[in-house]
Amino acid sequence: METRRTKLLFLACATFSIIHLVKSQNQQGFISLDCGLPPNESPYNEPLTNLTYISDANFTQGGKTGNIQNNSDTGFISKPYRVLRYFPDGKRNCYSLKVTEGTKYLIRTFFIYGNYDGLNTSPRFDLYLGPNIWTSIDVLRPGVADGAVEEIIHITRSSILDICLVKTGTSTPMISAIELRPLRYDTYAARTGSLKSLEHIYFTNSDKAIRYPKDVYDRVWLPYLEPEWSQINTKLNVSDFTDGYDPPRDVVTTAAIPTNVSEPLTYTWNLESSDDETYCYLYFAEIQQLKANETREFKIMANGRIDYISYRPRSFGAQTLSNLASLKCEGGVCRVQLSKTPKSTLPPLLNALEIFSVINFPQSETSTDDVIAIKNIQSTYKLSRISWQGDPCVPKQFSWIGLSCNVIDISTPPRIIVLDLSSSGLTGFILPSIQNLTQLRELDLSNNNLTGEVPEFLATMKSLLLIDLRGNNLRGSVPRALLERADKDGLKLFVDPNIKQRGSRKPTSRLVAIVASISCVAVIITVLVLVFIFRRRNSLTRKVIRPSLEMKNRRFTNSEVKEMTNNFQVVLGKGGFGVVCHGLLNNEQVAVKVLSQSSTQGYKEFKTEVELLLRVHHVNLVSLIGYCDEGNDLALIYEFMENGNLKEHLSGKRSGHGGSILNWSSRLKIAIESALGIEYLHIGCKPPMVHRDVKSTNILLGQHFEAKLADFGLSRSFLVGSKTHVSTNVAGTLGYLDPEYYKKNWLTEKSDVYSFGILLLEIITGQPVIDESREKSYIVEWAKSMLANGDIESIMDPKLHRDYDTGSSWKALELAMSCINPSSTERPNMTRVAHELNECLEIYNLSKRSQDANSTNPTGHSISFLSDTPSAR
Ligand SMILES: *[C@@H]1O[C@H](CO)[C@@H](O)[C@H](O)[C@H]1NC(C)=O
Ligand SMILES: *[C@@H]1O[C@H](CO)[C@@H](O)[C@H](O)[C@H]1NC(C)=O
Ligand SMILES: *[C@@H]1O[C@H](CO)[C@@H](O)[C@H](O)[C@H]1NC(C)=O
Ligand SMILES: *[C@@H]1O[C@H](CO)[C@@H](O)[C@H](O)[C@H]1NC(C)=O
Ligand SMILES: *[C@@H]1O[C@H](CO)[C@@H](O)[C@H](O)[C@H]1NC(C)=O
Ligand SMILES: *[C@@H]1O[C@H](CO)[C@@H](O)[C@H](O)[C@H]1NC(C)=O
Ligand SMILES: *[C@@H]1O[C@H](CO)[C@@H](O)[C@H](O)[C@H]1NC(C)=O
Ligand SMILES: *[C@@H]1O[C@H](CO)[C@@H](O)[C@H](O)[C@H]1NC(C)=O
Numbered sequence: 001m002e003t004r005r006t007k008l009l010f011l012a013c014a015t016f017s018i019i020h021l022v023k024s025q026n027q028q029g030f031i032s033l034d035c036g037l038p039p040n041e042s043p044y045n046e047p048l049t050n051l052t053y054i055s056d057a058n059f060t061q062g063g064k065t066g067n068i069q070n071n072s073d074t075g076f077i078s079k080p081y082r083v084l085r086y087f088p089d090g091k092r093n094c095y096s097l098k099v100t101e102g103t104k105y106l107i108r109t110f111f112i113y114g115n116y117d118g119l120n121t122s123p124r125f126d127l128y129l130g131p132n133i134w135t136s137i138d139v140l141r142p143g144v145a146d147g148a149v150e151e152i153i154h155i156t157r158s159s160i161l162d163i164c165l166v167k168t169g170t171s172t173p174m175i176s177a178i179e180l181r182p183l184r185y186d187t188y189a190a191r192t193g194s195l196k197s198l199e200h201i202y203f204t205n206s207d208k209a210i211r212y213p214k215d216v217y218d219r220v221w222l223p224y225l226e227p228e229w230s231q232i233n234t235k236l237n238v239s240d241f242t243d244g245y246d247p248p249r250d251v252v253t254t255a256a257i258p259t260n261v262s263e264p265l266t267y268t269w270n271l272e273s274s275d276d277e278t279y280c281y282l283y284f285a286e287i288q289q290l291k292a293n294e295t296r297e298f299k300i301m302a303n304g305r306i307d308y309i310s311y312r313p314r315s316f317g318a319q320t321l322s323n324l325a326s327l328k329c330e331g332g333v334c335r336v337q338l339s340k341t342p343k344s345t346l347p348p349l350l351n352a353l354e355i356f357s358v359i360n361f362p363q364s365e366t367s368t369d370d371v372i373a374i375k376n377i378q379s380t381y382k383l384s385r386i387s388w389q390g391d392p393c394v395p396k397q398f399s400w401i402g403l404s405c406n407v408i409d410i411s412t413p414p415r416i417i418v419l420d421l422s423s424s425g426l427t428g429f430i431l432p433s434i435q436n437l438t439q440l441r442e443l444d445l446s447n448n449n450l451t452g453e454v455p456e457f458l459a460t461m462k463s464l465l466l467i468d469l470r471g472n473n474l475r476g477s478v479p480r481a482l483l484e485r486a487d488k489d490g491l492k493l494f495v496d497p498n499i500k501q502r503g504s505r506k507p508t509s510r511l512v513a514i515v516a517s518i519s520c521v522a523v524i525i526t527v528l529v530l531v532f533i534f535r536r537r538n539s540l541t542r543k544v545i546r547p548s549l550e551m552k553n554r555r556f557t558n559s560e561v562k563e564m565t566n567n568f569q570v571v572l573g574k575g576g577f578g579v580v581c582h583g584l585l586n587n588e589q590v591a592v593k594v595l596s597q598s599s600t601q602g603y604k605e606f607k608t609e610v611e612l613l614l615r616v617h618h619v620n621l622v623s624l625i626g627y628c629d630e631g632n633d634l635a636l637i638y639e640f641m642e643n644g645n646l647k648e649h650l651s652g653k654r655s656g657h658g659g660s661i662l663n664w665s666s667r668l669k670i671a672i673e674s675a676l677g678i679e680y681l682h683i684g685c686k687p688p689m690v691h692r693d694v695k696s697t698n699i700l701l702g703q704h705f706e707a708k709l710a711d712f713g714l715s716r717s718f719l720v721g722s723k724t725h726v727s728t729n730v731a732g733t734l735g736y737l738d739p740e741y742y743k744k745n746w747l748t749e750k751s752d753v754y755s756f757g758i759l760l761l762e763i764i765t766g767q768p769v770i771d772e773s774r775e776k777s778y779i780v781e782w783a784k785s786m787l788a789n790g791d792i793e794s795i796m797d798p799k800l801h802r803d804y805d806t807g808s809s810w811k812a813l814e815l816a817m818s819c820i821n822p823s824s825t826e827r828p829n830m831t832r833v834a835h836e837l838n839e840c841l842e843i844y845n846l847s848k849r850s851q852d853a854n855s856t857n858p859t860g861h862s863i864s865f866l867s868d869t870p871s872a873r
Pocket of ligand 1: 045050052213
């Protein structure tokens with residue numbers, strides 16, 4: 001057993017028998033990447049195998065080159081595995097290989113650590129095949145001293161094969177080599193799924209591994225013999241009757257027999273779990289000249305069940321036998337046993353065997369046409385975005401930033417439905433490849449440096465509902481067909497006013513309306529139209545504004561305020577500004593914020609808030625019903641939010657009074673709605689606003705826990721265009737303050753993103769932002785120290801009682817961490833934040849659904865895309 005488990009060294013090291021003058025094999029279809037090899041040393045022929053390795057530089061975007069340390073442990077490792085590529089940046093890094101679609105490949109990846117980074121730790125990360133997880137790599141897992149090898153037999157589904165390394169904790173993913181070998185399609189047939197190699201063994205007392213060119217498919221056969229076995233071999237030729245498995249001559253000219261000829265020959269192997277399914281390929285060839293009175297005949301049993309009652313190996317002819325249906329093994333321990341029949345005069349024999357377990361890759365890759373088109377767009381526009389690697393759409397947590405996809409179920413190829421390349425520095429023409437994205441609904445190319453004309457083909461893309469081309473250097477006129485679509489089909493078209501609208505008789509209502517009216521109100525109308533068009537069933541993202549409390553935005557007298565609050569009888573809360581009282585106005589509940597004269601929130605803030613709230617309206621911003629501005633008496637009258645502020649719920653303060661702890665999906669919904677409120681301030685208002693005081697006490701919750709952003713006293717508008725920031729005095733709340741804003745006094749909307757990141761951390765962890773009783777008192781430091789352990793449970797709020805899934809919780813946590821990136825330019829914008837949060841909720845719902853309804857057929861599920869509509873433009 002031990003000898004078998006320490007097999008890895010053999011694969012990577014130079015113990016292969018030196019090539020004799022075997023018939024020269026071509027390496028047709030082989031892909032041999034030496035990862036990390038400097039391009040100027042590529043290609044080269046590895047002297048022991050004569051395999052031609054090339055540098056991986058053309059197949060991946062990022063990463064750096066490392067060299068394993070040379071010492072007595074690593075000195076014999078052969079050249080392709082001595083350099084490696086490691087990926088310090090980005091979450092997912094991928095290799096994209098051109099393969100032949102529908103071909104069965106042996107795919108092998110090597111990870112030889114060799115202490116290249118001097119850290120002497122075992123790198124741990126996940127390996128993905130396209131959108132599916134392949135395995136988790138722990139390079140130096142106990143028992144394997146030098147590295148890891150993962151190998152599968154897999155049929156390619158498209159002409160592109162992505163192999164991705166995904167960071168899971170703090171260690172840096174690395175890889176030494178990737179090898180692809182086409183196999184015959186009719187060999188190694190699993191009923192379902194692909195095959196993961198566990199063993200290729202031949203029975204010999206030699207210590208030579210065998211691979212290419214002796215093995216035409218470059219399988220790596222390792223030598224093995226158990227102590228109670230003896231080796232027999234032959235110098236004669238053995239013919240091949242294996243139907244395509246082509247075992248190398250050296251593999252079948254040697255065999256094992258039990259030393260005690262009356263004993264059976266037993267081989268056992270372990271599966272990772274007892275649920276795993278396995279396939280076993282046995283190679284037999286009679287390699288002794290039998291005398292007339294000699295017989296070799298044996299029974300073959302797998303896990304105690306008889307597969308062959310009497311098998312006689314073919315004289316100097318190799319055959320392979322395997323289980324046609326996959327096998328499960330009790331406790332994950334599998335056994336093949338060969339025992340001689342009563343007739344037999346000779347013990348059983350076994351020349352070689354291969355063991356596989358079944359591995360499933362259920363998630364479909366994104367439609368190949370979409371992938372080819374988007375990659376073409378990526379390369380033509382020279383977009384180097386770290387997230388733009390691997391499958392564009394799935395898994396969702398790694399989907400390319402700027403895309404949204406329609407993912408119906410795992411067996412349907414996802415489709416790209418939103419392409420947002422706004423402000424991406426694009427130059428040149430609007431690319432024809434875009435029309436190959438045949439299900440695209442939204443195309444946003446605004447704020448680039450695109451030139452040329454608005455292309456005709458956009459009109460033929462029937463799926464398009466929104467096109468935004470503003471802020472480019474386009475010339476000419478809008479094609480008539482496109483105008484007609486805007487007119488008749490409700491296509492929303494945004495173009496700069498300098499582009500002529502050719503042929504349009506009457507400057508059509510919709511186009512003009514949309515081009516001209518970029519005010520908050522028009523935006524709301526747009527939202528309503530969108531809501532109507534797409535008839536979202538569970539529209540959680542953009543709700544219709546409640547037209548409650550008819551008399552909006554009214555000025556009240558002090559005596560009216562006294563009356564509605566019954567002389568300030570019921571105090572809901574207190575703050576530096578004064579008190580908030582409960583009130584009744586025409587039998588509707590209201591909240592009245594009464595500013596005390598000694599208030600730190602002065603008249604200026606009061607005015608800011610009134611002016612802002614009179615101007616903006618959004619379902620996720622608390623609405624102002626009226627105000628009082630009478631001498632020294634200042635009051636603000638808001639809609640009443642039944643469930644108080646978010647902080648009370650997170651801290652558990654409210655749960656004692658018949659309330660309940662917010663569960664994970666409610667928390668995600670609250671986060672989404674808060675994000676949408678902030679997004680509206682940033683992009684829905686003209687001029688845009690920065691809230692400057694996003695925090696959990698400023699998120700109010702209504703009767704049904706709908707979230708609204710409150711307290712706009714510190715809000716500032718900022719200019720867009722040439723200037724992306726304004727200088728102001730620093731204001732905000734300790735703990736939520738953007739350190740960059742604090743240092744530079746530059747205010748941008750990204751400061752709100754930082755505060756939102758802190759808020760999101762609170763929502764996820766239930767921890768106070770600053771808690772002196774914690775070892776790390778600041779929530780950011782605390783979260784980072786917990787993250788270093790890579791244990792999600794220790795980070796998540798224990799009050800959730802583990803009722804969340806790891807997918808969405810990790811994603812939310814990563815999003816929070818990206819929001820609090822010290823560099824504001826690295827932070828996502830709020831549109832992205834809201835989008836990602838929506839995906840978190842969907843991931844959670846999907847996992848819930850698959851938990852709940854294991855027996856029933858899952859219903860079709862489609863990503864809502866309204867949520868990514870930058871509707872507030
Ligand atoms: C090694 O491979 C090259 C082609 O890559 C081939 O021309 C040569 O004959 C091979 N040498 C041997 C010894 O097989
Ligand atoms: C990368 O691709 C280019 C273009 O096909 C080719 O000229 C170059 O040799 C390749 N580089 C390496 C290291 O294989
Ligand atoms: C590595 O070290 C071994 C001895 O430990 C030596 O034989 C070998 O040539 C060295 N290889 C390189 C690439 O330095
Ligand atoms: C084995 O086969 C090869 C080619 O088929 C032949 O040249 C050789 O003579 C054979 N050897 C023996 C021992 O039969
Ligand atoms: C061989 O195996 C048989 C049956 O298990 C046993 O009875 C016998 O003692 C063994 N012989 C030797 C030499 O170990
Ligand atoms: C088979 O025959 C040979 C003589 O040809 C004899 O030496 C041997 O003992 C016999 N073996 C058996 C198992 O009967
Ligand atoms: C677009 O689709 C056409 C027809 O399927 C194809 O010929 C063309 O190569 C595709 N172009 C791109 C860039 O995907
Ligand atoms: C756009 O392109 C023009 C001409 O190539 C150049 O002068 C201008 O600086 C570019 N603008 C931006 C924002 O890149």
